[in-house]
Amino acid sequence: MLIAMTLRPCPTCRIPTSWEGNAFKPFCSERCQTQDLGAWASESYRVPEKPQEEDGEGWSGELEG
Ligand SMILES: [Zn+2]
Numbered sequence: 717m718l719i720a721m722t723l724r725p726c727p728t729c730r731i732p733t734s735w736e737g738n739a740f741k742p743f744c745s746e747r748c749q750t751q752d753l754g755a756w757a758s759e760s761y762r763v764p765e766k767p768q769e770e771d772g773e774g775w776s777g778e779l780e781g
Contacts, residue, residue, distance in 0.1 A: 728752050 723732040724741075728748035735741040743749040 722735045724735060725731065726733045726742065726744040726748050728743055728751050731744050733741065733744040738744075740746050740749045743752060
């Protein structure tokens with residue numbers, strides 16, 4: 717049987733997380749969400765090598781450097 721719930725690995729800790737009723741999705745918890753946002757703020761976040769076909773937020777591909 718197929719799993720009805722949508723389980724996605726948490727971007728922060730890689731724990732399979734249900735998105736159903738999850739206010740912190742795609743993260744497993746507020747803690748991981750905060751850590752990820754903190755990573756963005758410190759510019760230490762690395763974009764996954766594999767591009768995902770999700771709704772783009774208007775990535776600007778003309779970054780210098
Ligand atoms: Zn997590």
